[in-house]
Amino acid sequence: MKRRTLAVLLTAAMAMGTMLAGCGDSAEDTSSANSSSDNTDTADSADEDLSGTITAAGSSALKPLADDAADAFAELYPDVAITIDAGGSGEGLKQVSEGTVDIGNSDVEASEKLDEAQAAELVDHQVCVVTMAPIVNPDVKEGGVENLTKDQLISIFTGETKNWSQVGGPDEDIVLVTRPTSSGTRATFQKYALDGAEEASNASMETDDSGVLLQNVKDTKGAIGYVALSYLVGDTGVETVAIDGVEPTLENTYNGTYPVWTFEHMYTKGEANEVTQAYLDYIMSDEYGEQMEELGYGVSSKMTVTEH
Amino acid sequence: MFQREYGWRGIATLCGLFVIILTIVIGAFLIYKGSDTFLKFGHSIWEFLGSSEWNPADNADGGGAVGALIFIVGSLATCALALLIAAPFSLGSAIFITEISKKYGERFYRPVVEIFAGIPSVVYGWVGLTVLVPFIKTVFHRQVGHSILAAGIVLAVMIFPTITSVSADAIAAVPNECRNAAYGMGSTRWQTIYRVVVPAAGSGIISGIILGLARAFGEALAVAMVIGQTTALPTSIFSTTKTLTTEIASQMGNAMEGGEMKSALWTMALLLFLISLLFISLIHHFSNKKEEGDK
Numbered sequence: 001m002k003r004r005t006l007a008v009l010l011t012a013a014m015a016m017g018t019m020l021a022g023c024g025d026s027a028e029d030t031s032s033a034n035s036s037s038d039n040t041d042t043a044d045s046a047d048e049d050l051s052g053t054i055t056a057a058g059s060s061a062l063k064p065l066a067d068d069a070a071d072a073f074a075e076l077y078p079d080v081a082i083t084i085d086a087g088g089s090g091e092g093l094k095q096v097s098e099g100t101v102d103i104g105n106s107d108v109e110a111s112e113k114l115d116e117a118q119a120a121e122l123v124d125h126q127v128c129v130v131t132m133a134p135i136v137n138p139d140v141k142e143g144g145v146e147n148l149t150k151d152q153l154i155s156i157f158t159g160e161t162k163n164w165s166q167v168g169g170p171d172e173d174i175v176l177v178t179r180p181t182s183s184g185t186r187a188t189f190q191k192y193a194l195d196g197a198e199e200a201s202n203a204s205m206e207t208d209d210s211g212v213l214l215q216n217v218k219d220t221k222g223a224i225g226y227v228a229l230s231y232l233v234g235d236t237g238v239e240t241v242a243i244d245g246v247e248p249t250l251e252n253t254y255n256g257t258y259p260v261w262t263f264e265h266m267y268t269k270g271e272a273n274e275v276t277q278a279y280l281d282y283i284m285s286d287e288y289g290e291q292m293e294e295l296g297y298g299v300s301s302k303m304t305v306t307e308h
Numbered sequence: 309m310f311q312r313e314y315g316w317r318g319i320a321t322l323c324g325l326f327v328i329i330l331t332i333v334i335g336a337f338l339i340y341k342g343s344d345t346f347l348k349f350g351h352s353i354w355e356f357l358g359s360s361e362w363n364p365a366d367n368a369d370g371g372g373a374v375g376a377l378i379f380i381v382g383s384l385a386t387c388a389l390a391l392l393i394a395a396p397f398s399l400g401s402a403i404f405i406t407e408i409s410k411k412y413g414e415r416f417y418r419p420v421v422e423i424f425a426g427i428p429s430v431v432y433g434w435v436g437l438t439v440l441v442p443f444i445k446t447v448f449h450r451q452v453g454h455s456i457l458a459a460g461i462v463l464a465v466m467i468f469p470t471i472t473s474v475s476a477d478a479i480a481a482v483p484n485e486c487r488n489a490a491y492g493m494g495s496t497r498w499q500t501i502y503r504v505v506v507p508a509a510g511s512g513i514i515s516g517i518i519l520g521l522a523r524a525f526g527e528a529l530a531v532a533m534v535i536g537q538t539t540a541l542p543t544s545i546f547s548t549t550k551t552l553t554t555e556i557a558s559q560m561g562n563a564m565e566g567g568e569m570k571s572a573l574w575t576m577a578l579l580l581f582l583i584s585l586l587f588i589s590l591i592h593h594f595s596n597k598k599e600e601g602d603k
Contacts, residue, residue, distance in 0.1 A: 086561075087561045088560075088561025088562035089561075089562055090561060090562045090563050090564055090565065091561045091562070094565045112367075112564075113366075113564045113565075114564070114565075115368065115566075172451070173451055175451060175452055180537075180558045180559050180562065181366070181559070181569075182366055182559050182561075182562035182563045182564075182569060183562055184562065201362075201538070201539040201540075202538065202539055202540035203538065203540070204538060205452070205454060205536040205537055205538055205548055206537040206538065206539070206550075206558065207537065208532060208537075208557070208558045212533075216454075219441075219442070220451065220452055221451060222451060
């Protein structure tokens with residue numbers, strides 16, 4: 001009896017050894033399974049009919065644009081298959097750095113989420129500009145708040161100003177609706193709209209994505225939050241607020257008067273292969289630029305300023 | 309012959325071993341990832357469990373604060389509330405199915421309860437967000453409807469079927485001799501139920517409650533939609549707060565690989581693993597006790 005137990009234990013230990021050994025590379029196995037990104041076979045094909053696959057992952061703010069561009073691109077080159085996953089900027093950068101995907105979408109520069117050696121291997125493509133706008137529940141704007149100075153905005157988001165009447169609005173408590181601390185949208189808003197001031201996490205409702213944030217601001221009286229302009233196309237049931245008298249629009253972003261914007265990055269590991277490069281070129285082309293603006297994203301080449 | 313006898317036995321054993329090993333490997337992986345918070349970034353376990361200051365640095369240098377007390381309290385509060393709401397209903401339903409109206413209960417009531425168990429959590433969360441949150445807002449005159457109360461109610465609906473079916477099975481397993489003996493002593497039906505049947509099924513009912521609790525603890529999606537994620541200790545059942553699972557779900561995608569925040573999130577995952585381990589051993593403890601009692 002004892003001997004048998006021992007034998008079972010030994011088998012278990014041995015099996016576990018192999019499992020553990022297998023475990024190390026299994027992570028890469030599964031990830032490469034959904035990448036299938038080796039385009040070496042397509043490199044020598046003719047220019048007109050590109051074929052191959054492109055995989056991308058990362059920023060959820062950039063995903064709607066990447067999807068739309070992929071659809072349009074697929075009409076021009078039917079043999080190219082493009083898969084785009086969300087998952088967050090950190091995840092996108094990690095996966096492109098590991099070679100799991102061809103393109104890593106990110107709201108922030110690679111150096112902020114990767115160590116220096118990894119970031120140095122990546123090539124940045126600034127495909128578009130995203131403008132972030134403060135949004136409020138319609139009753140706040142009806143109550144008279146159409147413009148906030150930067151100081152007022154900072155005071156609201158740091159939790160010092162607690163009632164809209166303090167900034168010329170209705171007598172209502174301010175409800176902060178924000179994004180998690182690791183969000184790229186939050187980082188951008190904090191850096192350029194709040195001049196780096198830390199948001200009051202202990203008084204704000206965090207939402208996992210901008211769509212939910214929009215919904216919460218729409219449903220909650222006295223709510224204020226922020227989203228990218230791409231979420232504000234069409235009738236959304238929320239109102240934007242001007243900062244220091246400047247309306248958050250693409251025009252004001254292009255001419256440099258509205259400060260809360262950032263470049264969206266598509267990173268490739270080293271130079272992009274032929275198919276990926278064609279896709280990136282397509283997104284940054286003038287032809288696609290119009291469509292991009294309709295979706296609420298800004299065209300990088302129209303920026304008159306490149307630094308804040 | 310040999311093949312039939314040993315071949316299949318081998319396959320069955322291998323499958324069994326695989327599952328055991330998988331569990332051990334997952335545990336080991338969580339310990340490996342989660343220990344970074346303490347070993348690499350030098351935080352103490354007491355800081356992690358007892359401090360409410362949560363501000364981990366999203367980089368590999370560290371230097372932030374990793375107090376997870378807010379999330380632990382948030383998880384405990386929502387689960388306790390869910391249990392408080394669900395347990396009486398579940399126990400009542402279980403007694404109804406097994407003792408009061410067996411025919412109607414088994415034919416109609418139990419299948420209905422089981423349908424509940426199959427509804428995905430995202431549906432519960434969504435319904436909670438569109439129905440429950442505005443409801444709380446109007447009924448209690450709150451500016452924000454997202455709250456521990458909303459999360460507790462959503463979780464209560466989710467764990468209700470688990471507790472009900474496990475308890476009903478436990479009550480049905482009480483031998484009829486017990487009931488007959490009680491009736492023989494002149495007990496009424498109600499006296500039989502609460503003096504004899506329910507105490508006899510006690511350990512099974514507790515197992516059901518713990519199973520439900522384990523499910524409530526692990527739920528992230530539905531809770532995240534209605535709890536109004538605020539990084540602050542709750543002060544009332546109308547407070548917005550966060551739980552262990554919602555914080556992991558909302559931060560993991562964007563946190564930097566190998567950074568202090570990611571390590572702290574892994575430590576929270578490890579904590580959840582340990583909590584479910586505790587729940588499982590509690591269930592075993594109670595069911596062993598029952599077997600001893602049967603002897």
